[in-house]
Amino acid sequence: MKKYVSLAVCSMQNTLSYRLSFVLNFLGSFIALLATYFLWRAIYDGQSELAGFDWNQMKSYLLVTFFANSMLSYYSESGITNKVMDGTVAMDLLKPLNFQKARLAESLGSCVLEGLLSAVLISVLAIAAFGIPMPVDGVSGILFAISMLSSILVKFGIVYCTALICFYTTSGFGVIWARMAVTNLLSGALVPFAFFPDWLRNVAMALPFQGIVNTPTTIFLGMSDTREAILLIAVQWFWIAALWLLGRSMWGWAVRQITIHGG
Amino acid sequence: MTRTTLSVRNTPRRILFLYRRLFGQQLKAILEYSSDFYVMIGAAAFTQIVGFLFLWVVFSRIPVIQGWGFWEVAFMYAMIYFSEGVGSLFFEGTWRMLRLVNMGELDRYLVRPMPIVLQIFCTGIGMNGIGNIAIGGAIIGMSLYHVDIDWSITSVLSALVVLASALAVRIGINLAANCSAFWIRTSGNAFPIMVHNMGEFAKYPITIYSLGLQLFLALGVPFAFVSFVPAAVLFGKEDWAAYGWLSPLAAAYVFGIALLLLRIGLRRYESSGN
Amino acid sequence: MSLIEAKGLRKVFRQAVKEPGLRGAVKHLFTQRYVDKHAVDGIDLTIREGETVAYVGPNGAGKSTTIKMLSGVLVPTSGELRVDGFVPHKQRMENAVRIGAVFGQRTQLWWDIPVRESLNLLKDIYQVPEDAFRRNLDAFVELLGMEEFIHLSARKLSLGQRMRADLAAALLHDPKIVYLDEPTIGLDVSVKQKIRSFIKQMNRDKGTTLLLTTHDLGDIEDLCERLVIIDHGRIIYDGSLQAVKDAFARERTIHLQLGSELAEPSLLFSDLPEVGMDRTGPYRLAIRFDRFRITASEIVKRIISQADVADFHIDEPNIESIIRRVYEGSLDLELAAESPVAASREA
Numbered sequence: 001m002k003k004y005v006s007l008a009v010c011s012m013q014n015t016l017s018y019r020l021s022f023v024l025n026f027l028g029s030f031i032a033l034l035a036t037y038f039l040w041r042a043i044y045d046g047q048s049e050l051a052g053f054d055w056n057q058m059k060s061y062l063l064v065t066f067f068a069n070s071m072l073s074y075y076s077e078s079g080i081t082n083k084v085m086d087g088t089v090a091m092d093l094l095k096p097l098n099f100q101k102a103r104l105a106e107s108l109g110s111c112v113l114e115g116l117l118s119a120v121l122i123s124v125l126a127i128a129a130f131g132i133p134m135p136v137d138g139v140s141g142i143l144f145a146i147s148m149l150s151s152i153l154v155k156f157g158i159v160y161c162t163a164l165i166c167f168y169t170t171s172g173f174g175v176i177w178a179r180m181a182v183t184n185l186l187s188g189a190l191v192p193f194a195f196f197p198d199w200l201r202n203v204a205m206a207l208p209f210q211g212i213v214n215t216p217t218t219i220f221l222g223m224s225d226t227r228e229a230i231l232l233i234a235v236q237w238f239w240i241a242a243l244w245l246l247g248r249s250m251w252g253w254a255v256r257q258i259t260i261h262g263g
Numbered sequence: 264m265t266r267t268t269l270s271v272r273n274t275p276r277r278i279l280f281l282y283r284r285l286f287g288q289q290l291k292a293i294l295e296y297s298s299d300f301y302v303m304i305g306a307a308a309f310t311q312i313v314g315f316l317f318l319w320v321v322f323s324r325i326p327v328i329q330g331w332g333f334w335e336v337a338f339m340y341a342m343i344y345f346s347e348g349v350g351s352l353f354f355e356g357t358w359r360m361l362r363l364v365n366m367g368e369l370d371r372y373l374v375r376p377m378p379i380v381l382q383i384f385c386t387g388i389g390m391n392g393i394g395n396i397a398i399g400g401a402i403i404g405m406s407l408y409h410v411d412i413d414w415s416i417t418s419v420l421s422a423l424v425v426l427a428s429a430l431a432v433r434i435g436i437n438l439a440a441n442c443s444a445f446w447i448r449t450s451g452n453a454f455p456i457m458v459h460n461m462g463e464f465a466k467y468p469i470t471i472y473s474l475g476l477q478l479f480l481a482l483g484v485p486f487a488f489v490s491f492v493p494a495a496v497l498f499g500k501e502d503w504a505a506y507g508w509l510s511p512l513a514a515a516y517v518f519g520i521a522l523l524l525l526r527i528g529l530r531r532y533e534s535s536g537n
Numbered sequence: 538m539s540l541i542e543a544k545g546l547r548k549v550f551r552q553a554v555k556e557p558g559l560r561g562a563v564k565h566l567f568t569q570r571y572v573d574k575h576a577v578d579g580i581d582l583t584i585r586e587g588e589t590v591a592y593v594g595p596n597g598a599g600k601s602t603t604i605k606m607l608s609g610v611l612v613p614t615s616g617e618l619r620v621d622g623f624v625p626h627k628q629r630m631e632n633a634v635r636i637g638a639v640f641g642q643r644t645q646l647w648w649d650i651p652v653r654e655s656l657n658l659l660k661d662i663y664q665v666p667e668d669a670f671r672r673n674l675d676a677f678v679e680l681l682g683m684e685e686f687i688h689l690s691a692r693k694l695s696l697g698q699r700m701r702a703d704l705a706a707a708l709l710h711d712p713k714i715v716y717l718d719e720p721t722i723g724l725d726v727s728v729k730q731k732i733r734s735f736i737k738q739m740n741r742d743k744g745t746t747l748l749l750t751t752h753d754l755g756d757i758e759d760l761c762e763r764l765v766i767i768d769h770g771r772i773i774y775d776g777s778l779q780a781v782k783d784a785f786a787r788e789r790t791i792h793l794q795l796g797s798e799l800a801e802p803s804l805l806f807s808d809l810p811e812v813g814m815d816r817t818g819p820y821r822l823a824i825r826f827d828r829f830r831i832t833a834s835e836i837v838k839r840i841i842s843q844a845d846v847a848d849f850h851i852d853e854p855n856i857e858s859i860i861r862r863v864y865e866g867s868l869d870l871e872l873a874a875e876s877p878v879a880a881s882r883e884a
Contacts, residue, residue: 024453028460035463042328042471050324174302181310190317269634292649371645373610376633530612534605
């Protein structure tokens with residue numbers, strides 16, 4: 001366990017040392033947030049409610065979505081993908097570390113900073129400009145925190161399995177882009193599920209992506225009661241476990257390829 | 264001991280000829296060596312389709328946003344991706360500037376008798392651009408079909424000028440942003456990517472933004488001329504169409520800045536090993 | 538007529554100073570400290586048409602920086618520079634058609650396309666007339682033995698093949714001046730020979746001016762008449778190669794393997810202070826001496842008077858050791874140029 005903690009710390013320091021790159025990336029996604037904020041503001045101009053969301057709820061939705069998305073950002077994701085792509089995997093096999101756990105530790109390490117930075121930014125925004133309603137009682141607050149943490153783990157599972165696909169293609173960027181596009185749509189990051197036509201909503205709910213954005217936002221906005229919230233978190237954990245196992249078997253398969261055919 | 268020192272003059276014709284030669288060779292190399300660029304093409308196309316779905320979902324709830332209909336906004340949205348695709352496919356080299364500078368690869372460009380910018384442009388080809396151009400082009404085509412446009416010789420001509428300027432502005436922004444490679448050397452492409460992300464603003468009518476942001480998109484990093492102004496001209500939005508005349512000027516402005524930055528950057532260029 | 542004329546040429550790089558550790562990183566975030574590194578520190582250099590010049594010096598002496606300024610890659614911090622009447626970094630186009638450059642490890646060729654295509658592309662870039670191109674290409678292919686690999690892309694070439702292809706690429710447009718930065722580094726002897734004889738022929742037949750940096754003394758001796766030595770960004774010697782060789786032809790080193798320890802080493806050459814004695818191992822000695830002042834047999838005789846000599850051999854002087862010692866500061870070439878041997882040679 002200790003070695004994974006130190007990996008996480010190391011990753012944190014690494015993130016710090018590339019701080020400029022990290023901050024610029026962060027600003028980049030902040031720009032996207034601003035653009036969608038203004039778009040929604042224009043959409044809500046003269047509308048009191050759309051698909052069950054009023055303007056204040058939509059603002060909260062945007063901020064929580066941004067927070068969830070800034071975890072395990074492009075920056076950390078490409079870190080994992082590069083590990084697979086640049087052939088250092090063979091080196092990692094020599095170390096007494098579990099590849100998957102090591103990547104998880106690193107991701108969580110940089111998540112601490114990503115979370116911190118976006119939390120600060122969001123608080124400033126929330127207080128200064130947006131004025132969003134917070135969850136009312138302690139129970140839903142705690143449930144939201146749990147669902148947020150689970151969201152990171154779900155995302156890790158998806159990102160990790162996607163990264164392993166790069167064993168089969170040299171086009172790492174393409175894979176990341178495709179993953180991002182799918183995640184954006186099916187997690188609810190682009191637009192709340194409530195806006196979806198029924199069939200698309202049903203598809204989205206049956207897939208793991210919804211655990212990243214839809215679950216924490218739903219709980220934050222108090223759109224589910226305590227029982228439903230716990231159920232949603234349980235579904236997150238089902239996916240966390242399933243993706244972990246999938247990642248493990250994909251890794252095992254990849255390692256056999258490496259050891260049989262050479263890196 | 265006879266020698267006739269060659270002389271080389273860069274006429275537009277020669278530059279076009281060299282661009283074709285260099286691009287053609289790069290393309291041949293890519294087709295031969297990298298087999299799975301179709302993943303990139305697919306991913307780029309897919310990303311765009313997802314974004315289009317988003318617009319569609321939104322507009323299924325509300326038909327008009329500040330006077331702009333679905334297909335009009337779809338046009339702006341598609342222009343951003345289309346211009347990105349043109350940038351990737353034909354001018355991908357701008358995105359390789361970081362490597363050119365950091366690895367000292369500009370050395371060999373600087374000893375060749377042709378413009379540096381041309382050589383930078385031809386440093387690579389982003390096949391993913393094909394995906395963007397295909398889907399972007401399709402959406403643009405569909406929006407032109409769906410919106411009632413008063414076609415005439417003048418409207419066609421002005422459309423061509425505005426669209427060509429839009430592409431030039433986009434490529435100029437790419438070039439200028441990537442010149443940061445001469446100054447910021449430790450952060451990867453993060454800065455140009457951030458500038459690239461400002462294109463997000465121009466996916467929607469810029470009238471939805473605060474005045475400061477609007478000015479920034481018109482005068483600072485003029486993404487407005489990539490999508491919004493062409494839309495205004497094409498769809499005959501009277502409040503904004505007049506800005507179409509500024510499009511070529513915006514292109515000249517952006518390229519002027521980019522070339523200036525490149526010039527200053529080259530003075531700082533330290534090759535490698537130092 | 539002088540082709541290259543540099544006066545007070547200077548290049549200063551600014552380097553950020555980073556302190557180690559997390560504290561250093563945080564400090565660096567707020568205050569950036571820089572030091573100026575004077576890579577080239579005011580050099581004067583005049584090279585006439587048709588000259589062959591070796592430009593040597595230890596790593597980091599400023600050789601590459603100079604060449605990159607001459608070729609228009611780097612902009613000088615100050616000083617005057619003209620190449621065939623043009624200022625390289627300002628009149629880049631005019632300069633580019635007059636020069637050919639090979640920058641050691643890095644290829645000028647397109648990585649992914651066959652060498653022949655690369656050369657074809659260069660033909661278009663330099664606007665080489667078709668007949669001149671044919672003539673040159675045929676000649677180069679034969680002289681450099683490129684037949685076997687001209688259809689391969691640069692990424693598939695061995696180092697020696699790539700260097701030959703690069704050389705052909707640099708000379709395709711009949712440049713007046715060629716800059717070669719470490720052209721034979723890492724190559725085997727036969728390729729080196731091919732490259733050297735090719736360069737020699739270009740210089741002989743076409744009068745191509747040559748400026749060459751290298752660590753390979755064979756290159757220098759084979760190709761160059763003039764030697765320019767640079768250290769810490771300054772030229773410390775500029776003169777004929779022959780003069781240097783003559784001046785130091787009197788230097789010899791004798792290596793001895795002793796059977797026992799010397800009794801009184803300090804007394805051995807107390808009458809000859811310029812004799813240098815280095816211990817190169819247990820019972821091993823290297824003795825540097827001026828053969829006009831003392832003979833090798835005299836040295837061996839003196840050693841035998843104090844210890845058993847198991848074995849010995851004498852190093853012939855070579856340009857390498859001379860230059861190395863110039864870097865180390867233990868030889869003064871200005872003096873050498875005025876030495877009686879050099880003088881008698883000139884006469």
